[in-house]
Amino acid sequence: MTNLIKLSAADLSGLLADRSVSSVEVTRAHLDHIAAIDTDVHAFLHVARDAALATAARIDARRAAGDVLGPLAGVPIAIKDVLATQDMPSTAGSKILEGWIPPYDATVVRRVRDAGLIPLGKTNMDEFAMGSSTEFSAYGPTHNPWDLDRIPGGSGGGSAAAVSSFEAPLALGSDTGGSIRQPAAVTGSVGVKPTYGGVSRYGSIALASSLDQVGPVTRTVYDAALLHDVIGGHDPLDSTSLTDSWPSMAAAARAGLADGALQGVRVGVVKELAGEGFQPGVKQRFEETLALLAQAGAEIVEVSAPNFEYAIAAYYLILPAEASSNLARFDSVRFGIRVDPAEGPLTSERVMAATRDAGFGPEVKRRIILGTYALSAGYYDAYYGSAQKVRTLIQRDFDAAFAQVDVLVSPSAPTTAFKFGEKMTDPMAMYLNDVTTIPANLAGVPGMSLPMGLAPEDGLPVGLQIMAPAKLDARLYTFGAAVERLLEASWGHTLLSQAPELAPTEMFASEEGVV
Amino acid sequence: MSEITAEQVAHLANLARIDLSPEEINRLTTELGQIVDSVAKVAEVATPDVPATSHPMPLTNVFRPDTVVPSLTVEQALSGAPDHDGDKFRVPAILDEE
Numbered sequence: 001m002t003n004l005i006k007l008s009a010a011d012l013s014g015l016l017a018d019r020s021v022s023s024v025e026v027t028r029a030h031l032d033h034i035a036a037i038d039t040d041v042h043a044f045l046h047v048a049r050d051a052a053l054a055t056a057a058r059i060d061a062r063r064a065a066g067d068v069l070g071p072l073a074g075v076p077i078a079i080k081d082v083l084a085t086q087d088m089p090s091t092a093g094s095k096i097l098e099g100w101i102p103p104y105d106a107t108v109v110r111r112v113r114d115a116g117l118i119p120l121g122k123t124n125m126d127e128f129a130m131g132s133s134t135e136f137s138a139y140g141p142t143h144n145p146w147d148l149d150r151i152p153g154g155s156g157g158g159s160a161a162a163v164s165s166f167e168a169p170l171a172l173g174s175d176t177g178g179s180i181r182q183p184a185a186v187t188g189s190v191g192v193k194p195t196y197g198g199v200s201r202y203g204s205i206a207l208a209s210s211l212d213q214v215g216p217v218t219r220t221v222y223d224a225a226l227l228h229d230v231i232g233g234h235d236p237l238d239s240t241s242l243t244d245s246w247p248s249m250a251a252a253a254r255a256g257l258a259d260g261a262l263q264g265v266r267v268g269v270v271k272e273l274a275g276e277g278f279q280p281g282v283k284q285r286f287e288e289t290l291a292l293l294a295q296a297g298a299e300i301v302e303v304s305a306p307n308f309e310y311a312i313a314a315y316y317l318i319l320p321a322e323a324s325s326n327l328a329r330f331d332s333v334r335f336g337i338r339v340d341p342a343e344g345p346l347t348s349e350r351v352m353a354a355t356r357d358a359g360f361g362p363e364v365k366r367r368i369i370l371g372t373y374a375l376s377a378g379y380y381d382a383y384y385g386s387a388q389k390v391r392t393l394i395q396r397d398f399d400a401a402f403a404q405v406d407v408l409v410s411p412s413a414p415t416t417a418f419k420f421g422e423k424m425t426d427p428m429a430m431y432l433n434d435v436t437t438i439p440a441n442l443a444g445v446p447g448m449s450l451p452m453g454l455a456p457e458d459g460l461p462v463g464l465q466i467m468a469p470a471k472l473d474a475r476l477y478t479f480g481a482a483v484e485r486l487l488e489a490s491w492g493h494t495l496l497s498q499a500p501e502l503a504p505t506e507m508f509a510s511e512e513g514v515v
Numbered sequence: 516m517s518e519i520t521a522e523q524v525a526h527l528a529n530l531a532r533i534d535l536s537p538e539e540i541n542r543l544t545t546e547l548g549q550i551v552d553s554v555a556k557v558a559e560v561a562t563p564d565v566p567a568t569s570h571p572m573p574l575t576n577v578f579r580p581d582t583v584v585p586s587l588t589v590e591q592a593l594s595g596a597p598d599h600d601g602d603k604f605r606v607p608a609i610l611d612e613e
Contacts (some may be wrong), residue, residue, distance in 0.1 A: 196571045210570050239577040240570070313554040324531060331532075333604050338597035341534065344606045349532065357534035365533055369524060369543055370550060372531045383554070386561030391568040393560060394557025427546055428553055470572065488568035 002031040003100055005166040009075045009223040012169060016074040019063065021075030023056035027118050029115055030076045034167045035121065036504035038338075041108045042142050043152075043162040045081050046088050052076065061228040071250075072226055073116025078168040080159050081122040081249050082129055083214070084203035085109050086125060092123040092205045093137040093155075094338045096359025104456060107204025107238065108172060108231040109216050115230045120168055123158030127361045128327065129179050129207045132433040135361040135424055135425040144187060146499055153183030159217040160187040164496060170227050171217040176207050177315055178437025180215050181449035185412035185463025188451045188495045189439055190218045192228060192479075193437075195471050196444035197242035199228075200235035208322035209240070211315075211441045219496055221256070221480040225249035228473070229466040244471060252474035256481030263297035266404030273436050279415040281455025282510050285462045287409050289452045301405050305397035307390060308439050314390035316376050317383050326365070326369030330356060393395060395443045402469045407479050410436050412449035412463030425508055446473045448480050451495035452487060461495060519548045 004012070004026050004348045009198035015021045031049050038044055065162035079085060082092045105113070112119065127137040134142040134157035142157040144150040152161040160183030173180040177194035183495035184191030199214045206212060216227035228249040234260040237243045255261065269290065274283065294300050332338040332355035333348075340346055341354040347453045360368070375382040401408055412434060423430045440447040445467055452464040464483065468475040488494055521544045528535040537541070589602045598605040 100595050103587050103594050120572055120612065169601070197574075236579055240572070242572060242574075307560060310557055310560055313557045315559065316550065316554050332597060333606050334592075335595035336597070345611055347611050348607045348609050351607045353529075353532045353534040356532055357536075360533065365535070365539070366535065366543060366546060366550075368531050369527050370547060372527045372575075373523075373547065373551070374518075374532075382558060383551075385567060386557040387554075388567035389561035389565040390557050390572075392565055395568060395571070427550060431550075442571070 005033050007169065009072060009169040009218065009226060010220070011240040012075050012370070013071045013226070016063070017258065023059045023118060024053060026074065026231070027052050027076050027348050029055040030120060030168055032203055037165060037259065037502045038167065039505040040143060040148055040502060041145055041161050041165050041167070042140060043123055043158045043165065043167055044121045045091065045124050045139055045158070048088055048119060051087060052118050052120050059116050059118070062116075066084045070230070072170070072230060074118065074183075075120045075142070075170060076120045076122050076168050077112055078159055078162040078171040079109060079112075079119050080156055080171065080173050081125055082174050082205045083109055083172060085122065086179045088119070088122050090122065090205070091139075092129070092395055093127040093139065094139040094359065094361070094364070096330050096355070098337060100335050104201070107200035107235045109203065111231050111358065112172070117170070121155070123162050123171060125158055126155035127157035127364050128205065128323070129174060129176055130323070130367055132178070132182055132365045132430055133418075133423070134158065135420060136361055138361055141420060142493040144417045146188065147417065150419050150460070151186070153186040153413070153417065154219065155179040156183045156191075160189050160191065162507055163217055163219050164189045164499065169219065170223060170233070172214060173217040174212055174214045175441065176211045176213075176320065177436045177441050180217060181301050181437050181447055181463070181465060182413045182433060184449040184463075186215065186417040186461060188461030188499060189450070190221055190224050190450045191222045193440060193446060194228065194232065194473050194478065195446045196240070197240050197448070197473070198246070198473060199232050200238045200241050202237040205327040209326060210322060211319060213441070216254040221448070221477060223483045224249065224448070225253035225477045225481075228477075240472070247474045249474055249477045252477040253472040256314050256478040257485055258296065259281055261478065261482040262293060262486065264303055265298045265299045265407065266405040266407045267293055268301050268303040268401050270308065270401070270408055270410050271302055271304050272306070273410035275288075275433065277412060277414050277435070279455060279457070281457045282411045282413075282415060282462050285453040286464070289464055289483070289487065292490060293483070296486055303401040303408065305394070307393040307397050307415055307451045310390045311394055311438045311442055312431060313436055314387040314394070315434070315442060316370070317387035318391070318442075320367040320371030321374045321384050322371070324368045324375065327368055330359065331459045360462060365425060391442050394439055398439070398443045398445055398469070407475060410465045412436060412465040413463060415500070415504070416458055416460035416462060426476070446476050448476045450480055450484050453495070454498065455492075519544055519551060
């Protein structure tokens with residue numbers, strides 16, 4: 001029998017639709033695999049085994065009764081812990097929300113349920129999505145399925161590791177400065193940050209509201225498109241949600257599989273995103289990919305985005321400023337833990353301060369203090385105000401570039417997966433991981449990462465980042481599907497087929513509720 | 516170069532309502548100084564003629580019809596609270612006794 005966990009969501013969709021397999025069988029296969037390997041990978045903070053099997057049985061019953069179901073009905077999905085789920089704990093990787101079960105679902109979670117997908121559980125992440133490695137999760141890091149001694153990227157390392165270790169065919173992520181794309185790059189999977197406002201943020205525990213965007217985490221471009229079609233579109237519960245009507249991303253991805261899809265496409269190479277600090281194997285695979293694109297008829301154009309070099313600086317002012325404000329809601333009154341101070345009177349203010357000391361980890365404290373500083377009287381104009389001006393300049397750089405080309409490309413991350421602990425003592429070194437991904441968040445444009453090979457020096461995955469003009473997410477899927485097809489044809493296999501098989505651990509530890 | 520002092524960090528921590536230990540304050544003073552030095556480069560290009568962008572896809576006047584829609588029950592709203600009394604959140608004293 002086919003190994004169900006190795007199939008794409010699209011293939012599972014076909015088998016479920018013609019009833020060759022049941023959703024219970026598919027769901028059980030993934031849950032069993034999670035039970036076998038997740039002690040080592042630690043992609044999940046919570047596995048909802050019983051609930052998932054019950055939901056799958058309901059989908060099977062509906063299908064048997066002749067109900068018309070969506071294309072992904074019955075397909076399992078993992079959900080990043082930043083998203084509110086009313087039947088599972090939602091901690092955003094933080095102690096301050098330990099055990100919190102929200103009284104509502106995030107809109108994307110609601111849409112996933114309405115489309116008949118089967119939530120398997122919640123995936124690990126850096127605390128409140130602050131980090132590039134999952135090492136800042138209060139519940140311990142996730143391990144990269146390619147090498148368990150290395151980081152899976154972050155903040156959404158749990159979702160990326162879940163799909164790349166075949167624990168789930170699909171996952172949801174969120175991307176504030178690269179938290180979907182960088183983990184995709186270092187785990188050999190696919191991740192998409194949609195246009196800002198293209199996917200609802202309602203019920204996504206806020207990090208930086210002008211940057212956060214929810215998106216798909218998958219193993220193929222087409223699967224990402226199918227999931228994007230489920231979660232995307234206007235949501236009246238999110239006042240930043242765009243009211244545009246969107247084309248089918250799945251249709252756009254299929255268009256990319258046609259012969260000649262790359263003919264005449266103008267591909268811009270951002271000069272500033274390929275220079276110093278990039279690992280040789282990353283540069284090599286990027287150059288080779290450009291050569292393949294040129295052979296396939298694409299026109300490669302070098303473009304300059306001179307203000308991108310200021311993107312990290314602007315980002316690490318805007319993000320902490322917004323985060324310090326958003327995280328003020330953790331006041332030990334309405335949700336989360338409450339910790340009394342060791343001594344002195346028990347006033348609300350002092351209990352709040354003691355709770356936030358005990359509940360927040362080091363990176364969260366660092367960014368709240370930085371944000372409080374950037375917003376203080378006397379510094380506001382110099383820091384936060386200037387950062388907002390840089391944002392304008394970066395948007396202008398994108399506008400100028402997209403006047404010349406159809407898409408922009410760069411490596412998704414400057415290096416392959418690094419080892420645990422390598423960058424923990426140097427905040428700026430950790431922040432520099434996001435140099436390639438941050439510009440898209442500042443400007444609101446969509447970005448995708450897909451695998452473009454293994455770095456020769458370490459045999460670890462390298463990601464290609466593609467960016468398109470705002471609201472042209474469909475172009476990303478057409479181009480991305482074409483590039484994926486081209487690369488896989490040149491290799492003769494998918495990249496993830498080269499990942500090591502993870503041996504089951506002796507102790508299976510993924511009973512309902514295990515953290 | 517920025518001159519961030521431990522006293523300043525302690526003040527910021529108080530504003531942000533986080534009890535920090537003296538060790539945390541010392542470490543953050545050094546780290547914050549390094550980070551601020553590095554991010555201060557935004558000032559190089561943020562000249563007066565450049566308008567600020569607060570939001571990547573600006574929307575204005577996002578309204579909805581003024582109709583009542585289902586919302587959380589009191590029980591749901593209180594379900595995650597560390598403490599409650601009847602249908603209210605229970606909090607420690609708001610004012611110090613002194």
